[in-house]
Amino acid sequence: MHDAQFLKREARLKIACSSCNLRQLCLPVGLDPEDIEQLDAALNLRQRVQTGQHLYRAGDIFRSLYAIRSGVFKLYRLNADGREQVMGFYLPGDLMGLGAIGTGRFALHAVALEDSHICEAPFSLLEELAQKIPSLQRQIHRVLSAEILQDWQAMMMLGSMLAEGRLAVFLLDLSERLQRRGFSPTHLHLSMSREEIGNYLGMKLETVSRTFSKLQKDGLIAVDRRVLTIQDMPGLKRLAGCAGESHLGMAEA
Amino acid sequence: MHDAQFLKREARLKIACSSCNLRQLCLPVGLDPEDIEQLDAALNLRQRVQTGQHLYRAGDIFRSLYAIRSGVFKLYRLNADGREQVMGFYLPGDLMGLGAIGTGRFALHAVALEDSHICEAPFSLLEELAQKIPSLQRQIHRVLSAEILQDWQAMMMLGSMLAEGRLAVFLLDLSERLQRRGFSPTHLHLSMSREEIGNYLGMKLETVSRTFSKLQKDGLIAVDRRVLTIQDMPGLKRLAGCAGESHLGMAEA
DNA sequence: CGGTTCATTGAGGGGGTTCAACGAAAGTGG
């Protein structure tokens, strides 16, 4: 993501799970080469999604999961009075649509924050294949479970942390996910606006901006527009770990 | 739950999925009678968990999912400085442990808020069985997906609603889940304390208490200790729907 | 009955929102 070279290099490659550099993050994890071939056949539907385009919308009938090959997506919902609520940001190797399996309809809107490429995985085919390939079934379970864990982390942030802590958790999470994908863990490009970050973290864009400024003043990060450098990883982790949770109070059973 | 008669009646019955009145909520959904028998054989491990007892603890090795037959459980985590963070309340028919599938270890503590009965479902057996029974596999996917949806609702509350709205969503969610289980949707017994509710909703127990009082003054609910009656369902839904989200503001793109 | 836990209510303070102004960067059309 945020790397034109990366995009171009990917476009030139034959796009197959077996040759995909995301196979250690995506559905193929734990599969034998011959199984990956079968998987490849099932999800040979590739698509390009340009910045600002929607991959699907809340209410659409669910037929497929979508794996991100490159780019970044924002998942969000619109509440009763039309205001947006960001539910997460998704990176290469992530699967989108997991919340729709149960109901048969997408619950959220998915929009590309950068020019992106995705792989469409028809879910009925995936289920069929999982019936024959135990390791694929296990991986589907793992992926669903991981999404639950990720959501719990967001709930934890929103439920018990102050602005500083939330931003620290957000940055560390992003950093770790980027690192797992082979990007630098300290030099991040933010594909989302301050408003989108704040919306996800349950605060206003002004608060995000102010908190960025404070973290910069404290020497933990350096921000220049949408390029953010983590300068004091342990310090950030300290913020994310314990400090700043629920108004400095120490009470509780 | 919260009904001694219910517990006693259950104890007398032969405890099998095929005769369980939760089979429309739990793992057996969509299974043929003969498949249910196989499922029954796989999870014949029943347990009693008394109020305050832990079913498992964060960090424990994950081997089984746990289905609630009767009672109520609280799932929570302890953060760095030992403070509690409630991640959810689970009712009969719900499955616990879904977040542990990916990592092999439980991420949360599970404690009974009432004297409860659970069914243990060894996950390796479940996976094996799902390999043979497509409808069971589909149900496992559905259950995992439903947990994701439930978590998204919690994120939505925490991220964009004020105390009143959060409490309204909480009560309506509880009401609907109780109704699906055959209980009254308007007359609820709260198995959890104000502090636990507040912790889950990202607010202090005093705020929960004050907000209950306000909702009561407005004629939406009636509260007597841990018995809560919903008196104006549409009014509550109005609160949960749009009102009270992010400081009364109407701006935004 | 005294001790503990839980719930309610009040008063004061703080973190974040709201409203507002300003600046920087990017895109547009002449």
Next chain:
DNA sequence: CCACTTTCGTTGAACCCCCTCAATGAACCG
């Protein structure tokens, strides 16, 4: 190339919801 416009980010000041601290009351239990 430069006004013009638009979008995005930053910063300041006032207000408000909720937290904190505190006191009181009700129910449960040994």
